[in-house]
Amino acid sequence: MHPPRILLGVNIDHIATLRQARGTRYPDPVQAALLAEEAGADGITVHPREDRRHIQTRDVRLLAEVLNTRMNLEMAVTEEMLALAEEVRPAHVCLVPEKREELTTEGGLDVVGNFAAVADACRRLAAAGCEVSLFIDPEPSQIEAAKRAGAPVVELHTGAYAERSGQAAREEHARLTAATEMALELGLTVNAGHGLNYHNVEAIAAIPGLHELNIGHAIIARALFVGLKEAVAEMKRLIIAGQEAGFVASLEEHDHHHEHDDED
């Protein structure tokens, strides 16, 4: 049986990056979100950072009022952000690590090292009706801690895979595949994202069992040349193609094993 289609969450942070560069009213992330939804986005992701370099608190409040799909609010584990999530009550909250000086999110959340704070945030957010995911590296200890902390979902950080090529990328892909398997066995829903683009997404979509991919920078960059709706639609097509290729490969592997069973 075919697995359910992998969902696409479109991260619109970098529409706001362009707006903040000049302090103008445009381009408006709310307008971008609605266009992305029309093009087939299954959800909208935003990451209001502590330094508010792109998404503003007002954007989050407006999006909560107008989205037709669902919001995935990426946030640091701070009292300020927890209070915002409790006010806005997005469908999904993804807890991420944050360093003010970083260019983008450089690694996964250290759930093991911050267990009490993360588990407490999971409880508060669940009480507010949010489904919580933890943005983690594909590490067994972090997956196990995410489960113990009470998060029903993990998002695997694909940045290390995206930054590498050749054998090193294949090794990162294998880590992501093993981490997905482990998280699924623990009963977690598994999402993935960061640094995914039109060249590297198909191999990730081929990993069996993924629920959703969150992709932003590459889609917004491509939108400059083909428009946002086409950029979202192209990404969706690649995800479906990658998932289909993974499904066919898994059937072939299954048949191959059975042929060997027959020989025994």
Ligand SMILES: CC(=O)[C@@H](O)[C@H](O)COP(=O)(O)O
């Ligand atoms: C948590 C994550 O991987 C990203 O979605 C995050 O939002 C990246 O931050 P920037 O959008 O600021 O690069």
Ligand SMILES: NCC(=O)COP(=O)(O)O
């Ligand atoms: N959580 C990952 C995300 O939302 C998008 O990351 P990127 O595609 O902007 O690197």
